Amino acid sequence: MRCAPTAPAALVLCAATAGLLSAQGRAAPTEPPEPPRFASWDEVNVLAHGLLQLGHGLREHVERTQGQLGALERRLRACGAACAESGGGAATPGPGPRAAAAAETLGSLQTQLKTQNGRIEQLFHKVAQQQRHLEKQQLKIEKLQSQVSHLGHRMAKTGRRKRLPKMAQLAGPAHNTSRLHRLPRDCQELFEEGERQSGLFQIQPQGSPPFLVNCKMTSDGGWTVIQRRQDGSVDFNQPWEAYKAGFGDPQGEFWLGLEKVHRIAGGRGSRLAVQLRDWEGNAESLQFPVHLGGEDTAYSLQLTAPVASELGATTVAPNGLSLPFSTWDQDHDLRRDKNCAKSLSGGWWFGTCGHSNLNGQYFRSIPHQRQQRKKGIFWKTWRGRYYPLQATTMLIQPTAVGAAS
Structure with a gap:
């Protein structure tokens, strides 16, 4: 991704977005396969909560950046209108073309940001869905464990009565x-x-x-x-x-x-x-x-x-x-x-x-x-x-x- 030179806030946004895209597309280094290991419930639960927190953080970052872009767009529009009015009465060319180029660059950044935001939203919903699924499975496991424990207690109690x-x-x-x-x-x-x-x-x-x-x-x-x-x-x-x-x-x-x-x-x-x-x-x-x-x-x-x-x-x-x-x-x-x-x-x-x-x-x-x-x-x-x-x-x-x- 290449970014046109714009205001400092846009440059920071461009760098952050490029980092996200490059991280997403980077291939993982090849390592020898490890022996299969079943994760414990605590490990899975910690991982799921971590992913949820990451999703929340990414979503907040995107929303905050979108707000900054919106403010910048409104400033550019205001500047373009002011420049157009001043250009009508003067012989020198106004800054209208520069404003148009900046608006075009800003629009491109907004489009890329929306695309990235959509991917983050999909990832967030998938992680939340898996978390709910894991919680349901854990409840089923705890219920089965309780039933087995109760059955064992009853069998032991019956044995005490009869033997x-x-x-x-x-x-x-x-x-x-x-x-x-x-x-x-x-x-x-x-x-x-x-x-x-x-x-x-x-x-x-x-x-x-x-x-x-x-x-x-x-x-x-x-x-x-x-x-x-x-x-x-x-x-x-x-x-x-x-x-x-x-x-x-x-x-x-x-x-x-x-x-x-x-x-x-x-x-x-x-x-x-x-x-x-x-x-x-x-x-x-x-x-x-x-x-x-x-x-x-x-x-x-x-x-x-x-x-x-x-x-x-x-x-x-x-x-x-x-x-x-x-x-x-x-x-x-x-x-x-x-x-x-x-x-x-x-x-x-x-x-x-x-x-x-x-x-x-x-x-x-x-x-x-x-x-x-x-x-x-x-x-x-x-x-x-x-x-x-x-x-x-x-x-x-x-x-x-x-x-x-």
Whole structure:
């Protein structure tokens, strides 16, 4: 591109335009091909934003230059008109031809600038279009990643619910995994064999495959922990099959499983211990004799009259009461007009709904609404139905031994 000599502003414009055109037409130097590499999203995003900023800058420069050219054109026209008027009354030739030549040069520059501006606009729109396309693709990728993460979380959660023994082994090895003789049937038998350390152990009740349990050894014998609540890390609002098989982590929050507890009890008389703690640091410990039936009885607790009354029995026979276990999908409670597990939360030997529920919803702070507090973990005869407890533990032991400490 060659530029005719004009005003200084036009010369600067000519140089800038020529630079743009020469840069556009210059061929890139030949270099050996690099191995293919996929750019990360951050790299592509930075490049796209850089191109957009370059497009904005070029467009602003062109608009500013067009304004300067317009001002120059108006000055030339004014000068040409003035020169024509002065030339009409004088004998000397006016500057009209020079003004016409300058106007022609200015027009040529404006035409080239418009062409270059059109190219810049096309480039700008293409970059903006690619940027929008990249943003849409990124949103799709993030949505797919979220779906995969959610699916993995659900699969892991399902595995925790249905495969308690496997998860317990991941949580920590059992202390008696190297035993060569038969496994004990419960923690009490392990205690009688000389074990005094609490922890995870393999047991094998009669007629049952081996499974892992958490044993608490006291001065009076071995207790099998069947439930623990302490931090709300496990969802206890589970269906019947989950409560039957067990779920959670035996070293944290867990429910051992109704079938496993039934196998441990084995039709024998047992003692159930309930340990409670409130948010003020107060603790309470209860013990009472129980028999636990099998699934054909809905894993009913057979309780003596005093304990049955405490757990919500409205009428108690002289030999006690059989209190079945209920979940939201299998209603066996003593209320004909209500499903206690649906009305409250979790699975439990509900009785008439309002006396106890150690498998309710875990609250890290006490809810203000009374109806919400009813869904929590409570033991009515200690802190009341509307006080959600901070921690609970349930343990079981055969009654062939003396009372535990």
